[in-house]
Amino acid sequence: MKKILNVGIVGLGYWGPNLVRNLRALPDCRVKTVCDVSEDRLRHICSLYPGVEGETDYQRMVADPEIHAVLIATAVRFHFPMAKASLLAGKHTFIEKPMAASVAECEELIALAKQKGVTLMVGHTFLYSAPVRRIKQIVDNHDIGELRYISARRLNLGLFQKDINVTWDLAPHDISIILYIMNERPLSVNCRGGAHVTRGIEDVTSLSLTFAKERTAIIHSSWHDPRKVREMTIVGSKRMIVYDDIAPQEKIKVFDVRVERPPHYDTFAEFQYAYHYGDIYSPYIKQDEPLRTECAHFLECIQQNRVPVTSGEAGLEVVRILEASSRSLKLNGAPVELTPAATA
Numbered sequence: 425m426k427k428i429l430n431v432g433i434v435g436l437g438y439w440g441p442n443l444v445r446n447l448r449a450l451p452d453c454r455v456k457t458v459c460d461v462s463e464d465r466l467r468h469i470c471s472l473y474p475g476v477e478g479e480t481d482y483q484r485m486v487a488d489p490e491i492h493a494v495l496i497a498t499a500v501r502f503h504f505p506m507a508k509a510s511l512l513a514g515k516h517t518f519i520e521k522p523m524a525a526s527v528a529e530c531e532e533l534i535a536l537a538k539q540k541g542v543t544l545m546v547g548h549t550f551l552y553s554a555p556v557r558r559i560k561q562i563v564d565n566h567d568i569g570e571l572r573y574i575s576a577r578r579l580n581l582g583l584f585q586k587d588i589n590v591t592w593d594l595a596p597h598d599i600s601i602i603l604y605i606m607n608e609r610p611l612s613v614n615c616r617g618g619a620h621v622t623r624g625i626e627d628v629t630s631l632s633l634t635f636a637k638e639r640t641a642i643i644h645s646s647w648h649d650p651r652k653v654r655e656m657t658i659v660g661s662k663r664m665i666v667y668d669d670i671a672p673q674e675k676i677k678v679f680d681v682r683v684e685r686p687p688h689y690d691t692f693a694e695f696q697y698a699y700h701y702g703d704i705y706s707p708y709i710k711q712d713e714p715l716r717t718e719c720a721h722f723l724e725c726i727q728q729n730r731v732p733v734t735s736g737e738a739g740l741e742v743v744r745i746l747e748a749s750s751r752s753l754k755l756n757g758a759p760v761e762l763t764p765a766a767t768a
């Protein structure tokens with residue numbers, strides 16, 4: 425029989441309550457404590473979920489011997505100290521994206537989780553979404569031919585953050601999806617951007633990732649755009665996929681289109697690109713809440729001692745790219761090389 429896991433959740437601002445709602449609905453789990461420094465947020469969440477204890481002191485929650493796992497949904501600067509305290513107390517630990525503020529912090533947390541023998545997972549929610557899983561399947565089956573490039577746009581007006589730029593805020597989603605699909609670490613990273621509203625905090629950035637075999641990815645992130653856009657295009661040598669996460673239905677469309685160079689030609693007059701235009705189809709996708717799947721995966725990994733899909737190592741790879749993007753921004757977009765390695 426499975427053991428009931430008691431969890432504590434810290435950070436009840438915009439995102440944390442979604443973790444509370446989803447974990448409350450899962451079997452084999454009891455949301456024992458919720459924690460926030462804001463008494464108002466605590467009162468509000470505790471009134472929605474009678475029986476859940478409210479706590480303003482994080483250290484006290486972490487010290488509770490009845491709590492098996494801690495989920496952290498606070499601002500990025502708190503991720504490392506809070507996760508470290510949770511791991512040191514021997515708790516399974518879930519950290520919202522991005523995992524921490526630097527590669528060094530991520531590495532320390534991974535080592536600590538190993539030493540304590542507990543599960544460490546990062547909230548890269550999109551890897552638990554049905555459309556992203558379907559895209560991965562289509563790409564891995566070579567239905568689009570050789571993968572050539574991916575472009576992503578994640579734009580809207582706000583929410584402006586005060587301590588991290590838009591790449592650190594929005595691009596972790598796209599980076600995690602791109603690494604999942606590409607299944608390798610990029611060779612280099614370029615990033616340019618503009619800080620139009622808050623000095624020193626870019627609200628619009630363009631991030632390029634260069635992979636082996638001339639494969640590339642481009643990520644446009646913005647808090648400074650009139651429309652909400654969450655779009656990704658995956659271009660293969662035979663077909664292309666467009667993923668629109670805002671679309672209520674038909675989030676993925678596969679376009680049977682391609683362009684080919686003629687195999688050989690003698691004169692420039694003979695040279696013609698061959699364009700192919702075929703059908704467009706939209707695979708059926710059963711809609712589930714990705715966060716529910718993600719929370720269930722965290723509990724399963726704890727129960728079965730399995731490594732999460734979005735492990736600490738996967739979180740580290742995303743932060744490695746974010747850190748390189750910040751260096752490139754300071755160098756006005758110059759490439760920052762990464763050491764080649766297979767991603768988790």
Ligand SMILES: NC(=O)c1ccc[n+]([C@@H]2O[C@H](COP(=O)([O-])OP(=O)(O)OC[C@H]3O[C@@H](n4cnc5c(N)ncnc54)[C@H](O)[C@@H]3O)[C@@H](O)[C@H]2O)c1
Nearest residue numbers: 435436437438439440459460461462482497498520521549
């Ligand atoms: N996975 C996703 O799709 C997704 C979506 C949105 C946000 N997020 C992530 O969730 C995290 C939180 O983002 P948010 O927008 O909810 O932030 P937020 O600022 O709205 O909420 C953070 C909460 O943490 C509380 N807090 C701060 N310091 C604390 C402390 N020492 N002890 C207890 N509580 C403390 C604050 O009072 C606040 O209520 C971020 O890492 C963000 O990137 C993930």
